Every structure is written in structure tokens, then in C-alpha cells.
Amino acid sequence: MDALTALHNRVSTGVLTEPAPSEQQRQNIFRAALRAADHGCLRPWRFLLVEGEARNRLGEILLRAAEQAEDGPLSDAQRERTLAMPLRAPLIIVAITRLQDHPKVPRLEQHMSTAGAVQAMLTAAYAEGVGAYWRTGALAYSPVVAEGLGLAKNERxxxxxxxxxxxxxxxxxxxxxxxxxxxxxxxQ
Structure with missing residues (x-):
């Protein structure tokens, strides 16, 4: 698929199953991220790949974060739903911004660079025939999730x-x- 076709037609694909992208598809998707606009060439992005059994461990982290946010245990239905969140797809890419103090590149621009990298990955995935969608939500911003994934203090x-x-x-x-x-x- 040519670049303009992918850019003009990309849509999110929400109902996903196995298999995960192949190694060649992954390399094309990942290389696209590395071309994101990046003021100051800070390369503020990094990405964690979560697949296989690690998705269940991510679900446990999300559950701990959700229970902390609710100040107690969730209902059985909420618990099951939270644990199942990472099982929506065979591969989850966690997009992380490493925030750096820089005299000319504010932190907002660093987040925007990561967003540009994510958009490039989504478009590359579409061009490769891989279904993909971007999610955040309150749990993405939870310190429990950040700690569980091993993020540094300057990472979001x-x-x-x-x-x-x-x-x-x-x-x-x-x-x-x-x-x-x-x-x-x-x-005027």
C-alpha cells in the first residue's frame, strides 16, 4: 500500500485476534515511529511490548490501580473486565514519553512527539494489514501502573x-x- 493511500484511509480496528503482527510487520511499524517529528532530536519516546502471559500480569497491575482509585475492591464484574483489558489484542505497545528538561523543547512538545510516533505506527499498521487502535483512560495515568511497568520518575x-x-x-x-x-x- 502506498503512503498516501494509508494516510487517507487509516481507521482504527477495534475487534482483534491472533496472530500478532509478524516480525517483518513489527519492524515496519516500529521504524515508522522513529520518523516522528522531534524538536531538538530528543527522541523522547520509548515503547514496551506486552504479549503472551505478560498481558495477564498487566491486567493484575491495572486491577491494583483500579482498586486504589476506588479505595477498595471492585465488584466481580468490574474485576473481570479490568483483568481482561489487556486480552483485547495479542500485542499491546505501551507508548511512553521520557520527559527531559530542555531550554527550547517544552514537555508538551515531547508528549506531542510521542503522539506523532504513535500515529505513525497506527498508519504503518494499517498499511501492513494489521488491526490497531490507541487507548488511554484513567489507568494510563495511574502511578500504580507506571510503577508496575518500571517507569522512571520522568516517564509518562x-x-x-x-x-x-x-x-x-x-x-x-x-x-x-x-x-x-x-x-x-x-x-487581518
Whole structure:
């Protein structure tokens, strides 16, 4: 698939199954992340790959975080739902920003660079025929999750990218009118 076709047609694919992306697909997806816009060439992003049994361990971390947020145990249904979150896809990529003090690159721009890397991975996944979607939610920002994943004090999770084989063909991308989002500015 050519780049413009992927950029114009990429959509999130939410219902995923085995197998996870192949090694060649992964390399193409990961290399795309490394081309994200990056003011100051800080390369503020890093990524953790969670698959296999590690998904269950991630579920346990998410459960601890959710119970801490609720100041106590969850209901059985909430508990099962939380433990199952990482089982939505065979591969989860945790997008992390390593925040650095820099005189010209504010922390927000560092998060934006990580977001650009995630978008590049999502587009590359689409081009490779891999289903993928980006999720965050309150648990992504939990100190319990950060500690459980071994993040340093200057690191923040910017999202979980779920990857796998789509159970059905991707939906058609909406046909948005460019003129609804772009306008000429005359300087006045």
C-alpha cells in the first residue's frame, strides 16, 4: 500500500485476534515511529511490548490501580473486565514519553512527539494489514501502573496501542470535507 493511500484511509480496528503482527510487520511499524517529528532530536519516546502471559500480569497491575482509585475492591464484574483489558489484542505497545528538561523543547512538545510516533505506527499498521487502535483512560495515568511497568520518575504513559489481526475488514474511512477544517488566513 502506498503512503498516501494509508494516510487517507487509516481507521482504527477495534475487534482483534491472533496472530500478532509478524516480525517483518513489527519492524515496519516500529521504524515508522522513529520518523516522528522531534524538536531538538530528543527522541523522547520509548515503547514496551506486552504479549503472551505478560498481558495477564498487566491486567493484575491495572486491577491494583483500579482498586486504589476506588479505595477498595471492585465488584466481580468490574474485576473481570479490568483483568481482561489487556486480552483485547495479542500485542499491546505501551507508548511512553521520557520527559527531559530542555531550554527550547517544552514537555508538551515531547508528549506531542510521542503522539506523532504513535500515529505513525497506527498508519504503518494499517498499511501492513494489521488491526490497531490507541487507548488511554484513567489507568494510563495511574502511578500504580507506571510503577508496575518500571517507569522512571520522568516517564509518562501516553497510550496503549492494541495490535492484532482484524476479525472483520476495516470500516470505510469517513469522507470528510477538507474545506471544513482548513481555511486561508489573510493576516487581518
Amino acid at each position: 504513559i501516553d497510550g496503549f496501542i492494541y495490535c492484532g489481526t482484524p476479525q472483520k475488514p476495516p470500516r470505510q474511512a469517513p469522507d470528510l470535507a477538507v474545506a471544513d477544517y482548513f481555511a486561508q488566513w489573510s493576516g
